[in-house]
Amino acid sequence: MSSEPEVKPREERSSPGGLIILSVGLVVIWMLLWGQFTWLSLITGVILALGVSIVFYLPAVQMSIxxxxxxxxxxxxxxxxxxxxxxxxxxxxxxxxxxxxxxxxxxxxxxxxxxxxxxxxxxxxxxxxxxxxxxxxxxxxxxxxxxxxxxxxxxxxxxxxxxxxxxxxxxxxxxxxxxxxxxxxxxxxxxxxxxxxxx
Known part of the structure; x- marks a missing residue:
């Protein structure tokens, strides 16, 4: 009796556009938390947003566009x-x-x-x-x-x-x-x- 291999559902991921918008939001929130809009806070915010997006799994978010x-x-x-x-x-x-x-x-x-x-x-x-x-x-x-x-x-x-x-x-x-x-x-x-x- 033959059995078909189990097909696992494809993992749902955020679209590139969604990740970009979320990353921009993280940078803005980071700068608001520090209370200053400087190049240093901008650069560290971008690094932090990229690190969070790469290291941690972000579930797909439906963007309204x-x-x-x-x-x-x-x-x-x-x-x-x-x-x-x-x-x-x-x-x-x-x-x-x-x-x-x-x-x-x-x-x-x-x-x-x-x-x-x-x-x-x-x-x-x-x-x-x-x-x-x-x-x-x-x-x-x-x-x-x-x-x-x-x-x-x-x-x-x-x-x-x-x-x-x-x-x-x-x-x-x-x-x-x-x-x-x-x-x-x-x-x-x-x-x-x-x-x-x-x-």
Missing amino acids: RVNPWYTFVFFARLLWDIVRASVGIAWLVMRPTYVPSNAITAVPLRTRSDLIMTWTAEAISIVPGSIVLDVDREDSVLYVHVINVRTLAEVEAFEDEVLRTEKRIALALGTKADIDRVRAGSAASVTIDRGEEQ
Whole structure:
């Protein structure tokens, strides 16, 4: 009885265009993290992006092949404004002698299912002082975020709404038509998983 050899499915890989766009995104994020746009940060960012792309496996990311210049400008302008505003706010908290830390960890389900948008949203949140993404549930598109200086459930919900607005700005700038339809359809409910005060 003859048996046919098992045919293994072809491994899904990112297209060259997708890798280029992801590499450019890594370089921009690297320069934003360092807070300076110099030749040194550009060169080290390119080396890092190439190293990550070569050494680590990057799953295929569906690219929309569309960039909306206006919404891209709006996203970066708002990101820079959020960084400046949050930096001033954190500095004020540090100088207040009566400040009592109060932090929260919250789960924010995103509305899109795009790896690219989820990554950009997570990086945009982490770049802004006062919040950082602790974990990502890629399968369900959920970000687990630590945020400081929140004392009420309303403040946590306001932060979650801001995360969803960030996701929407990114989707309008870089997302597919399906992504845009999802973010315009409405926000998903977020669930706060832990919250406590440090005395």
